[in-house]
Amino acid sequence: MRHYKILICLFCAVAAPGGGLWPQQYPAAATPTPKPRFQWFRRAPAGGGAKPAAARSSNENQSAKSTSAVAGVRPAKTVASKSATQNKTTAKSQTAVKSSRMKAGAGVTTGPRPISNWPTGKKLLALTYDDGPNSAITPKLVRLLRQKNAHATFFLLGESIRAYPSAAGELARAGSGFELGNHGVTHKQFTKLGEDGIRREMDGCNDLITSISSERTRVIRPPYGSWNTRVRDICETMGLKIILWDVDTNDWRRRTTDQIVNTVLKEARDGSIILMHDRFQTSLEATGRIIDVLGGQGYRFVTVSELIAAGN
Numbered sequence: 001m002r003h004y005k006i007l008i009c010l011f012c013a014v015a016a017p018g019g020g021l022w023p024q025q026y027p028a029a030a031t032p033t034p035k036p037r038f039q040w041f042r043r044a045p046a047g048g049g050a051k052p053a054a055a056r057s058s059n060e061n062q063s064a065k066s067t068s069a070v071a072g073v074r075p076a077k078t079v080a081s082k083s084a085t086q087n088k089t090t091a092k093s094q095t096a097v098k099s100s101r102m103k104a105g106a107g108v109t110t111g112p113r114p115i116s117n118w119p120t121g122k123k124l125l126a127l128t129y130d131d132g133p134n135s136a137i138t139p140k141l142v143r144l145l146r147q148k149n150a151h152a153t154f155f156l157l158g159e160s161i162r163a164y165p166s167a168a169g170e171l172a173r174a175g176s177g178f179e180l181g182n183h184g185v186t187h188k189q190f191t192k193l194g195e196d197g198i199r200r201e202m203d204g205c206n207d208l209i210t211s212i213s214s215e216r217t218r219v220i221r222p223p224y225g226s227w228n229t230r231v232r233d234i235c236e237t238m239g240l241k242i243i244l245w246d247v248d249t250n251d252w253r254r255r256t257t258d259q260i261v262n263t264v265l266k267e268a269r270d271g272s273i274i275l276m277h278d279r280f281q282t283s284l285e286a287t288g289r290i291i292d293v294l295g296g297q298g299y300r301f302v303t304v305s306e307l308i309a310a311g312n
Ligand SMILES: [Zn+2]
Pocket: 024, 025, 130, 131, 183, 187, 223, 224
């Protein structure tokens, strides 16, 4: 255990863009890459369904209101405006894309979509925390969420479960309002692995989660939010929904608590999936304030699976 912790620290010190922070949702290479890394999608087609590009395109002709509640808005970059209605819808889509800071994905045009948000009309939000558990932050976060009667989803890293079994156990015993999701074992980018490598990461994390919890894992967040058809198809065979996000707090970039809170207050809307990491004191503090402010506006905080179930 002692050796493991030392290795992690060395890795963080070397790999983090600013030094000292794990390169969370973005690889250590701080220089912008010309090729977008993320696929951005709104709600998946009804029934989790695969809709070809042509069918999704027809959704964009619906009103802005219905678009927010229906499936399959393509990345704004690919939307061509032809009518006033379409323009209105497109503008909304572009705003959503900009605010979520997701890049328009290229390449995958058919098949089930990862879920970045899931509007329900019920003012529900999903707080999600990646890369944990963490011995210093996760137990405090569990207590805070319990105290505020808020649910959340934790996308656990296999290595972190091994490193902090006590914190992992505490999280697993926290109850039904705390969903455990798969985030791989070693935080490798799945799209850079072959099928065997992807399965090793996914199975390894699932096995570790099973070792601490009797609940079956139903959701996965690929490291860096990076996926392709191979990743997606393997997830499908394992019964895992790919969950991305539409509000990125960038908490790993040494953001202050105020910055994290303000990002969420500005960008969150019904059905938003909010990305944070249970590794930082700032994220812990921000969570309390976010729940207080948005809770005061009538929002409720649910797990990702609860969010999806509420919108069906
Ligand atoms: Zn991560």
